[in-house]
Amino acid sequence: xxxxxxxxxxxxxxxxxxxxxxxxxxxxxxxxxxxxxxxxxxxxxxxxxxxxxxxxxxxxxxxxxxxxxxxxxxxxxxxxxxxxxxxxxxxxxxxxxxxxxxxxxxxxxxxxxxxxxxxxxxxxxxxxxxxxxxxxxxxxxxxxxxxxxxxxxxxxxxxxxxxxxxxxxxxxxxxxxxxxxxxxxxxxxxxxxxxxxxxxxxxxxxxxxxxxxxxxxxxxxxxxxxxxxxxxxxxxxxxxxxxxxxxxxxxxxxxxxxxxxxxxxxxxxxxxxxxxxxxxxxxxxxxxxxxxxxxxxxxxxxxx
Amino acid sequence: xxxxxxxxxxxxxxxxxxxxxxxxxxxxxxxxxxxxxxxxxxxxxxxxxxxxxxxxxxxxxxxxxxxxxxxxxxxxxxxxxxxxxxxxxxxxxxxxxxxxxxxxxxxxxxxxxxxxxxxxxxxxxxxxxxxxxxxxxxxxxxxxxxxxxxxxxxxxxxxxxxxxxxxxxxxxxxxxxxxxxxxxxxxxxxxxxxxxxxxxxxxxxxxxxxxxxxxxxxxxxxxxxxxxxxxxxxxxxxxxxxxxxxxxxxxxxxxxxxxxxxxxxxxxxxxxxxxxxxxxxxxxx
Numbered sequence: 001x002x003x004x005x006x007x008x009x010x011x012x013x014x015x016x017x018x019x020x021x022x023x024x025x026x027x028x029x030x031x032x033x034x035x036x037x038x039x040x041x042x043x044x045x046x047x048x049x050x051x052x053x054x055x056x057x058x059x060x061x062x063x064x065x066x067x068x069x070x071x072x073x074x075x076x077x078x079x080x081x082x083x084x085x086x087x088x089x090x091x092x093x094x095x096x097x098x099x100x101x102x103x104x105x106x107x108x109x110x111x112x113x114x115x116x117x118x119x120x121x122x123x124x125x126x127x128x129x130x131x132x133x134x135x136x137x138x139x140x141x142x143x144x145x146x147x148x149x150x151x152x153x154x155x156x157x158x159x160x161x162x163x164x165x166x167x168x169x170x171x172x173x174x175x176x177x178x179x180x181x182x183x184x185x186x187x188x189x190x191x192x193x194x195x196x197x198x199x200x201x202x203x204x205x206x207x208x209x210x211x212x213x214x215x216x217x218x219x220x221x222x223x224x225x226x227x228x229x230x231x232x233x234x235x236x237x238x239x240x241x242x243x244x245x246x247x248x249x250x251x252x253x254x255x256x257x258x259x260x261x262x263x264x265x266x267x268x269x270x271x272x273x274x275x276x277x278x279x280x281x282x283x284x285x286x287x288x289x290x291x292x293x294x295x296x297x298x299x300x301x302x303x304x
Numbered sequence: 305x306x307x308x309x310x311x312x313x314x315x316x317x318x319x320x321x322x323x324x325x326x327x328x329x330x331x332x333x334x335x336x337x338x339x340x341x342x343x344x345x346x347x348x349x350x351x352x353x354x355x356x357x358x359x360x361x362x363x364x365x366x367x368x369x370x371x372x373x374x375x376x377x378x379x380x381x382x383x384x385x386x387x388x389x390x391x392x393x394x395x396x397x398x399x400x401x402x403x404x405x406x407x408x409x410x411x412x413x414x415x416x417x418x419x420x421x422x423x424x425x426x427x428x429x430x431x432x433x434x435x436x437x438x439x440x441x442x443x444x445x446x447x448x449x450x451x452x453x454x455x456x457x458x459x460x461x462x463x464x465x466x467x468x469x470x471x472x473x474x475x476x477x478x479x480x481x482x483x484x485x486x487x488x489x490x491x492x493x494x495x496x497x498x499x500x501x502x503x504x505x506x507x508x509x510x511x512x513x514x515x516x517x518x519x520x521x522x523x524x525x526x527x528x529x530x531x532x533x534x535x536x537x538x539x540x541x542x543x544x545x546x547x548x549x550x551x552x553x554x555x556x557x558x559x560x561x562x563x564x565x566x567x568x569x570x571x572x573x574x575x576x577x578x579x580x581x582x583x584x585x586x587x588x589x
């Protein structure tokens with residue numbers, strides 16, 4: 001306390017000048033975020049109010065693009081499909097990742113080896129994984145259909161990508177294969193943070209494994225579960241790579257996702273203004289999700 | 305008697321555990337192993353279904369050789385990918401170390417505002433601002449250049465890596481700095497000579513995430529790189545797989561996928577500790 005009181009005025013101004021140097025350190029980061037994020041974000045909002053072709057002058061059209069969205073049944077179909085995919089794939093990922101997380105939670109012989117094996121597909125990119133599976137799913141040169149045929153499971157080779165149901169479930173299988181290890185690690189951190197003596201006390205009180213899971217594991221994992229859930233939901237709503245690479249939005253445009261539709265409008269049809277308006281809708285959905293996330297991840301009451 | 309039974313149960317449990325572990329491991333690894341083995345078939349054989357996955361008519365690297373015959377060749381795309389990924393790593397490490405240090409150790413006007421601004425970009429999907437990014441790059445003369453792509457990738461890495469680095473610097477006791485300052489170290493020597501060795505694990509973590517992010521990114525590269533000579537590997541391989549260069553050569557696709565996967569797998573296996581650390585930091589906070 002006294003040390004601060006006796007600090008002389010020149011020394012204090014030297015300190016505050018030294019503090020200003022901090023601004024120089026963060027400047028490159030702030031500049032990058034401004035130029036490649038904040039400005040583009042503002043431009044998206046502005047462009048959505050304009051008719052904006054790739055070449056030629058753009059013109060202000062007010063909310064016309066948004067009215068057009070209301071009539072754009074193919075966008076609503078894409079959005080509907082995106083939500084359908086999100087729900088199914090999230091359930092599938094959790095159904096695989098949660099048992100795996102419990103399996104690798106405690107340090108036992110070879111656990112690290114299994115954990116690494118389960119996680120490997122997660123470091124492969126979505127594009128690589130999609131290219132890989134597009135081969136495995138191919139009817140002539142791939143694995144699944146020919147293997148099932150060789151084993152006598154099917155009478156003739158089936159093109160898995162030709163109709164909606166098998167194509168959709170193939171994508172689900174591929175995404176679960178790729179993402180489950182990632183979700184598993186996040187859930188594992190939650191499991192490991194549960195105090196061991198709590199479980200032991202419950203065992204002494206005669207609680208079965210199922211009761212313990214419901215009364216201890218799930219409530220204490222709330223924040224981890226919420227995080228894994230939001231990551232999965234946000235990632236799935238933005239899905240593009242796998243549907244573009246494996247299915248090209250087919251069969252019969254039934255697997256166009258929201259991002260895919262925006263991509264088509266902006267970079268295939270070059271309706272940049274309309275694409276920006278669609279982007280604003282997507283953005284609103286994702287920001288709403290983030291707000292839900294902040295609410296779910298809030299610190300539990302009484303604990304900090 | 306009771307002891308023997310519990311012994312039996314133990315063995316039974318262990319057996320069940322390891323068979324589950326092995327079966328699950330095989331399921332997760334099979335697609336990767338299947339692809340890598342198949343790439344060594346002669347082109348003729350690679351067109352047939354991969355049953356069995358290993359080459360039966362002789363070992364060959366033909367599939368890798370033909371990769372270079374499509375368009376500008378796979379080697380050009382591989383070079384582009386390497387350049388973009390390495391530059392993204394270097395730049396994002398540089399920018400995030402500086403910013404992390406600044407946010408952790410200095411009090412200046414708007415500090416908290418800037419920090420929240422950078423972190424909040426993680427809430428906005430970059431997919432929704434690709435068109436204006438395209439226009440901004442055109443304005444800056446970076447349209448269709450690898451440098452432009454690097455700038456975008458670095459910006460996408462910043463919220464995670466600055467958050468990581470600020471925490472890393474926060475964890476360094478201030479006494480260390482004060483002692484160094486007594487010895488006459490200025491800010492820059494302090495950062496490089498004193499602080500950097502202490503936050504090194506954080507640097508490796510953000511470098512690893514930056515590399516994987518840049519190496520694997522697809523949509524932005526697809527949209528922003530319009531010239532084939534600027535394609536990164538994912539864009540080039542998708543063009544090849546879509547039949548843009550004539551009939552689809554599945555042997556070449558397998559080889560290309562292997563080239564794309566192997567660096568990620570090696571880096572992950574070598575630096576697994578740092579990767580998990582990064583995930584934990586993101587998950588816990």
